[in-house]
Amino acid sequence: xxxxxxxxxxxxxxxxxxxxxxxxxxxxxxxxxxxxxxxxxxxxxxxxxxxxxxxxxxxxxxxxxxxxxxxxxxxxxxxxxxxxxxxxxxxxxxxxxxxxxxxxxxxxxxxxxxxxxxxxxxxxxxxxxxxxxxxxxxxxxxxxxxxxxxxxxxxxxxxxxxxxxxxxxxxxxxxxxxxxxxxxxxxxxxxxxxxxxxxxxxxxxxxxxxxxxxxxxxxxxxxxxxxxxxxxxxxxxxxxxxxxxxxxxxxxxxxxxxxxxxxxxxxxxxxxxxxxxxxxxxxxxxxxxxxxxxxxxxxxxxxxxxxxxxxxxxxxxx
Amino acid sequence: xxxxxxxxxxxxxxxxxxxxxxxxxxxxxxxxxxxxxxxxxxxxxxxxxxxxxxxxxxxxxxxxxxxxxxxxxxxxxxxxxxxxxxxxxxxxxxxxxxxxxxxxxxxxxxxxxxxxxxxxxxxxxxxxxxxxxxxxxxxxxxxxxxxxxxxxxxxxxxxxxxxxxxxxxxxxxxxxxxxxxxxxxxxxxxxxxxxxxxxxxxxxxxxxxxxxxxxxxxxxxxxxxxxxxxxxxxxxxxxxxxxxxxxxxxxxxxxxxxxxxxxxxxxxxxxxxxxxxxxxxxxxxxxxxxxxxxxxxxxxxxxxxxxxxxxxxxxxxxxxxxxxxxxxxxxxxxxxxxxxxxxxxxxxxxxxxxxxxxxxxxxxxxxxxxxxxxxxxxxxxxxxxxxxxxxxxxxxxxxxxxxxxxxxxxxxxxxxxxx
Numbered sequence: 079x080x081x082x083x084x085x086x087x088x089x090x091x092x093x094x095x096x097x098x099x100x101x102x103x104x105x106x107x108x109x110x111x112x113x114x115x116x117x118x119x120x121x122x123x124x125x126x127x128x129x130x131x132x133x134x135x136x137x138x139x140x141x142x143x144x145x146x147x148x149x150x151x152x153x154x155x156x157x158x159x160x161x162x163x164x165x166x167x168x169x170x171x172x173x174x175x176x177x178x179x180x181x182x183x184x185x186x187x188x189x190x191x192x193x194x195x196x197x198x199x200x201x202x203x204x205x206x207x208x209x210x211x212x213x214x215x216x217x218x219x220x221x222x223x224x225x226x227x228x229x230x231x232x233x234x235x236x237x238x239x240x241x242x243x244x245x246x247x248x249x250x251x252x253x254x255x256x257x258x259x260x261x262x263x264x265x266x267x268x269x270x271x272x273x274x275x276x277x278x279x280x281x282x283x284x285x286x287x288x289x290x291x292x293x294x295x296x297x298x299x300x301x302x303x304x305x306x307x308x309x310x311x312x313x314x315x316x317x318x319x320x321x322x323x324x325x326x327x328x329x330x331x332x333x334x335x336x337x338x339x340x341x342x343x344x345x346x347x348x349x350x351x352x353x354x355x356x357x358x359x360x361x362x363x364x365x366x367x368x369x370x371x372x373x374x375x376x377x378x379x380x381x382x383x384x385x386x387x388x389x390x391x392x393x394x395x396x
Numbered sequence: 397x398x399x400x401x402x403x404x405x406x407x408x409x410x411x412x413x414x415x416x417x418x419x420x421x422x423x424x425x426x427x428x429x430x431x432x433x434x435x436x437x438x439x440x441x442x443x444x445x446x447x448x449x450x451x452x453x454x455x456x457x458x459x460x461x462x463x464x465x466x467x468x469x470x471x472x473x474x475x476x477x478x479x480x481x482x483x484x485x486x487x488x489x490x491x492x493x494x495x496x497x498x499x500x501x502x503x504x505x506x507x508x509x510x511x512x513x514x515x516x517x518x519x520x521x522x523x524x525x526x527x528x529x530x531x532x533x534x535x536x537x538x539x540x541x542x543x544x545x546x547x548x549x550x551x552x553x554x555x556x557x558x559x560x561x562x563x564x565x566x567x568x569x570x571x572x573x574x575x576x577x578x579x580x581x582x583x584x585x586x587x588x589x590x591x592x593x594x595x596x597x598x599x600x601x602x603x604x605x606x607x608x609x610x611x612x613x614x615x616x617x618x619x620x621x622x623x624x625x626x627x628x629x630x631x632x633x634x635x636x637x638x639x640x641x642x643x644x645x646x647x648x649x650x651x652x653x654x655x656x657x658x659x660x661x662x663x664x665x666x667x668x669x670x671x672x673x674x675x676x677x678x679x680x681x682x683x684x685x686x687x688x689x690x691x692x693x694x695x696x697x698x699x700x701x702x703x704x705x706x707x708x709x710x711x712x713x714x715x716x717x718x719x720x721x722x723x724x725x726x727x728x729x730x731x732x733x734x735x736x737x738x739x740x741x742x743x744x745x746x747x748x749x750x751x752x753x754x755x756x757x758x759x760x761x762x763x764x765x766x767x768x769x770x771x772x773x774x775x776x777x778x779x780x781x782x783x784x785x786x787x788x789x790x791x792x793x794x795x796x797x798x799x800x801x802x803x804x805x806x807x808x809x810x811x812x813x814x815x
Contacts (some may be wrong), residue, residue, distance in 0.1 A: 173706065173709075173710055173714070174710055174711060174714070175706075175709060175710060193711070195711035195712065195713045195714070196594055196595040196596045196665065196711075196712065196713075197594065197596070197664075197665030197711055197712050198711050200664065200665055201665065201710070201711050215595075216595050216596070216713075217595030217596070218594060218595035218596075219595070251592075252595075254595060257593070257595060280591075280592035280593075280595075281587045281588055281589065281591050281592040281598050281600075282588055282589025282590070282591070282592035282593065283592060285589050286592075
């Protein structure tokens, strides 16, 4: 660890990676490295956040992100409890505001929110004094995913990403994973490419710091990593795609594409995967695929995030 | 007889004489001594304006009185400088029958017997559903001045053509909210670089311009007039200019917010900046400023759309569309005057003379015999927009909390002082 003795984490909330300075990112990822070690111990628990409360407020369905946060909190000895749409009064017509104020009245230290509306995490952060972690808001941002992806890439690339190139492949328009990764990887010096049919590109993408491709074979050439995105089946129903087999024909990452990438190129996927739709079955199981490393990186990264937000006012450093 | 002395009118000090609800004369200040028995009000330092006409408001009554009602809406209008407002039909029940129109006019007469005057719009289709034509003759007889399906544009072009023809027989102008029913359903803001970064669904400008093109082509084909409501994009301005050059009887309005803001106001998911049509880009704002100066856009309107606080406090997709406008409109326009974008005479034209001409309403040109509808404007007044300083029930506006300059000090309608 370097330079962290004088470092002070300045953020009440983690809403998106765009709020982070490079020093914040490196501090957070360094901290995640130290927490990763805990996860390989026989007894995977430290008392660091004993007495702290973390609420997992997942209004939109999620299994892996919620489990990852839950495990991260428990390994630091925080009390975690979950509230979903079914368990809350949102199903009874309560507004997000009232549900959030109810949660705040229980004095949590951190609330992790997953919500289908872009901007929901920012809304909560303005409303509530406790720390808010954006666990994914609509199509907007998924900062913990981007941070864990960079954590995974650090294990392969080392600390310095400059000169590396990465292709984000799939439904960019409706992907919070794509937006947060685009911002973070660009800030860390990665040359980012995106590849998708025009119907799955967002408005104004020509202003993003990315190279845009519609042909996968061209897009993948010489890249150091490919990040596949999950295709939501509702995009086809919305008329953005003709059918799923045609999508797979154009955009499913296979061995023949990876052969065009740089030697040792890695493959990432935020999960859950649609095998044969955005990623070929054999690629999903190949050594180059970091999917399971991403999952374990997720726990360590989220431990670091919960620690930084929950201990923000305690003056502690690690 | 009343004499408003030493008021400033279009850069010159004037004395205004009023009697029996009519203008007697307006003469250079001190030009002739006021008659005896004349009540004199010294208006030095204040500007004399004709009362404004707002041809696009939502007063929410009947059905949504918690947002606004006719009494509070007309009070807001009076304090905003408006002598007449035209209210849209998207009430509950919808204004598609004489009973509803009569109810609205009766409410206005009870709360504001001396004005501001209310002119309801007739719904173009029953229940605003876009399926069958509303009884426009009955509605006209009951007191409706125009026809509009505002908020729920008529998708069926054949039906819309027939409404244009039928309304023309009755001398009713159609005000059309132009929005393609298919392009970007479920939009929350302008489709732009900002919407792409925020990750929210946008409406492209084509969603508005396609319907403007439909309307002006129908108007040309039928040789009938059409009024385009709340223009927000430069391509719609271009289409209107093109149609006017071809002799099409098209008129158009835009709103102060489209002249002052762009879609970056939505950054941070500010629900108070969510409006339909959406705030567009800076180049659209500039094109609209040119268009109101040049007269391509004929008039200004508020699209006054009050909502209760809880309907705007939430995520962007939960929030209702629209801004409160009557209290703020002229102060917002005064900002444009101070920036040199518009002149005082432009405001008279955009807010008074042209709306009266388009919708065939009485107005005050300060000629002898004109209705004595006027107000005194304190251009130096500083005020902050808040629920306490405005008269509308709702304060849903992206200008909330901002300091504005200029306010109506005194307002007369038909020679009677409202305040």
